[in-house]
Amino acid sequence: MTETITNAVAVREQGPGAMVEHYKDDLAQVMPSHVKPDTFVRLAVGVLRRDRNLAQAAQNNPAALMGALMDAAQLGLTPGTEQFYxxxxxxxxxxxxxxxxxxQGEIELIYRAGAVSSVIVExxxxxxxxxxxxxxDERPVHEIDWDVEDRGALRLVYAYAVMKDGATSKVVVLNRAQVGKARAMSQGSDSPYSPWQKHEEAMWMKTAAHRLTKWVPTSAEYMREQIRAQAEVAAEQHVAPPVAPQQVIDEQGAEDDGPIEAEFVEDDTAGWPAAAQAGSGARA
Known part of the structure; x- marks a missing residue:
């Protein structure tokens, strides 16, 4: 036990980048097969090195950092990008x-299910x-004067998908008031570090794309269907059914009308690597 704590403290003292690299294997265990652990870790370390405030935040609570990276890894999304902030x-x-x-993360999960040929979010x-x-109207008509110097303030956002059979999904259209309600439900949206402050247009698009996931298949839903089908076959053959991946379990309630930033890291550090737990003791 003493040796474990000593190793955890030593890794933490080397900085958050070293900790991410140290737990690459833990992250790799929950990643979809298309994600390369070396690339994932390199990008995560890179964003920590570029942003001093983020690096300090990671040093303050390594458990929160590892929780966020585990979420990104399970979803197969790239950390530090518009897929996963x-x-x-x-x-x-x-x-x-x-x-x-x-x-972009919401859109990636839609594409990955394999049911759509294109996703439009504007x-x-x-x-x-x-x-x-x-x-x-089957689809919105959106005309832009590309010569105008200033198109003005954000007014609406919309999203829809074109299915592989050519059909159009439900069209999601949200006005400023509706986006504002979603923003108000998002914890920390008024923080100067929030993407709502730095990337407002992208977060409007995220809001619409998130709502669209209620109407089109996502990778999580696709995986659940695959597991259900495998379980039926297993039952017929009298063999043990497959165990649902953690990613599927974690995304069960992700497509509701709740907060747009519902993927927040919880404070519970049970089950995280010892180095992550070692830095979380100051949090109440």
Missing amino acids: LVPRKTKGRLEVQGIRGY VVRQADTFRYSPGR
Whole structure:
């Protein structure tokens, strides 16, 4: 036990980048097969080295950092990008790492299910022309004057998918008030480090893309169907059914109408590597 704690403290003292590299194998165990652990870790370490505030947040609470990276790894999304943001968040007076799925991450999960040929997510600004009548129009008509110097403030955001059979999914259209409600439900959205402050347009798009996942298959749903089918075959053959991957379990409730940043890291450090737990004792 003493040796384990000593090793954990030693890894932590080397900095958050060293800790991420140290636990590459733990991250690799939960990644989908298409993700390369070396690339994932290199990108995560790179974003920590580029952002001093993020590095300090990771040093303050390694458990929160590892929780965010585990979430990204399970989803097969790239950390530190618009697929999966890593941002510092002030909690009880100190910075800690928060993982937030971005709009490109939402779109990636839709594509990965294999049911759609394209996903369209766009914002509408004041100078744009936008027409869409549900029940009459199959898809929105969005006209942009690309010569105008300033298209104006954000007004609407919409998202839909074209299925592989050519059909159009439900069209999601949200106005400023609806996006504002989603933002208000997102913990830490008023923080200067939040992507709502730094990447407002991208977060509008994330809001619409997240709502679209209610109407089109996502990779999590696809995996659940595969597991269900395998279980039925196993039952017929009288063999043990497959165990659901952790990713499927974790995404069970991800497509509700709740907070758009519902992928927040919890404080429970049970089950995390010893190095991550060693740095979490100061958190109440």
